[in-house]
Amino acid sequence: MTRAPRYTATIAALPATVPFTGPETLERASGRAFAARLGANESVFGPSPRVIEAIAAAGPEAWMYGDPEGHDLRTALARHHTLMAENIVLGAGIDGLLGTLVRLLVAPGDPIVTSAGAYPTFAYHVAANGGALRTVPYAGDAENPDALVAAARETGAKLVYIANPDNPMGSWHSAAVMQQMISALPEDCMLALDEAYIDLAPAGAAPLFDVADPRVLRLRTFSKAHGLAGLRIGYAIGAPATIRMFDRIRDHFGVGRLAQTAALAALQDVEWLHQVKAHVTASRAELSDIARKNGLTPLPSATNFVTMDCGGDGTFARAVLAGLLARGIFARMPSVPPLDRCIRVSCGGTEENALFAAALQDTLAELRNTDVT
């Protein structure tokens, strides 16, 4: 007998896959640092100066575990959203919260629904738990709530995922459409409504909170508009009974003390959030302009990125992306046709956008001189 651990059947069957390759991995492969980091929808505008101060001030306290109940931050979030602290659970970003949610619901073989081409980390967690993932196509460049609900009903899904605004396309639905989706949801089906980008969306994209409904979990993060991706903190909003289920299995000390402190400071700096929104709006316009000047079609965006139709197929867009990467611009692109006719570029400041513009122009000139079909 050889020495070998016995992994579960689900784990043993998993491929060695990674939802996203990090920019650092690409940098190590090329031996060169990126000139502009526009691939992960991070906020190049950074966290608020007050948050940076709060982090520095909290350094000497890093020896203490964070409050496992996250009391102060949850109380502040409850006030912010006019909810109760019992409606909120903290987690290590939306990725961490999705992981816990999937573990709550998904046993091997359970049907789960998402969109083909939607956020891959959700599908990654479902696979890790042996779920049977049914995907539905986008309707144009937006996720299709009707099709998602129909697939949930057809498969008897325990959980359906949608992001509003959407990543990677940047599109969004109105609160009315989302409300309609919730109303049409099967009675025994949970909805994971990923609102990572909601702070950057136009008013009217978020339906009212209905914390009497145990089926709807709203996912929020400090990683995007608040610029705290590197500290791992997000939260979920739901009915108290739903939120309490997280307490059964979550890593109670998993949300760090500094993360909680920084998030609280970020929540309080309303002015900074306004400034970031203004920067993002300006940057979206700038990126859209750059796209158009280069013959690409920018899609409307409710996020801190602009998805650009390169006007060809996936092969062409992949060549554009490769050209950008080779020129020191970290960007990404959707994974499935026909979404993969696009590249996705995070909002940079003036400097990053200028670097992107030059690299794009250069890339397209090169591609015109070579045979890419």
Add this chain to the structure above:
Amino acid sequence: MTRAPRYTATIAALPATVPFTGPETLERASGRAFAARLGANESVFGPSPRVIEAIAAAGPEAWMYGDPEGHDLRTALARHHTLMAENIVLGAGIDGLLGTLVRLLVAPGDPIVTSAGAYPTFAYHVAANGGALRTVPYAGDAENPDALVAAARETGAKLVYIANPDNPMGSWHSAAVMQQMISALPEDCMLALDEAYIDLAPAGAAPLFDVADPRVLRLRTFSKAHGLAGLRIGYAIGAPATIRMFDRIRDHFGVGRLAQTAALAALQDVEWLHQVKAHVTASRAELSDIARKNGLTPLPSATNFVTMDCGGDGTFARAVLAGLLARGIFARMPSVPPLDRCIRVSCGGTEENALFAAALQDTLAELRNTDVT
């Protein structure tokens, strides 16, 4: 039909339990802040000044996700341990790593072995995955490697847990004993060897790394000697094939950028670690002296805490603990007889230890005047 999500059978059967109540929860209940925080084996000596500087300097970079491969830190850890980066996976503290390990191995009904009274977070993760936990008693005040291996063999366990040094008793085994345990381990059984306190143990407690053995996973943390509990960073050491399994399901962006930066700075400040060890050694002697002066028996400790035999049963020790808590001293105690004749006090500085001494004396005086049996 009522609106209700369908949680998995395992989840639905779980009690709403928490492995540890945080000190902040107790403070909110009493309406008073603790005068000395000596209950979670945090390092009151704090992180190194260089680490505090590194955290402050990294604040403006908090908008960037951490490197999902943790390349720089893993490389530095590999050099530190004379291993390869392929032998190391980062995680959000040992709690996070144990959670992932348990998910890799444990399906509902799978037999798992630990000691009754050992680290409760391990048992918590096993329960979350529906594992059938077999416990063996301590031998005196130490975990019993022979009994753990025997139980693993008898139950056909997939995973056995031991901490060396042990928490909550502070005891430790020599490298030779641990090596013997590894040699006696069933061929298809994984060993989770929790070495959270190894930096504070006498030389000769850690067996050599054998990264050819896929069954042994060594768990280390920056939360204890390095004083970074509030940033959530630890690592596991094992065979490359074992480490690669983590990549199938781990939260790839779950270890924060600031956590990686701080841990790297901590690893490099060897002088600080020496100072902390000296502080801990002095504090252990001081706490042991305080215990003896009050008629308690301090147990030998290879950790940053001293477990003290109160000389009675669990009821008496619980009364002592309650008296300490009421007097502003956060401490904890073992959960099962006969270990629960003890209280567990983390190493404080001179000030915290003096506060503990006064509270202990006062508590015992009060208990002598009341009927506690």
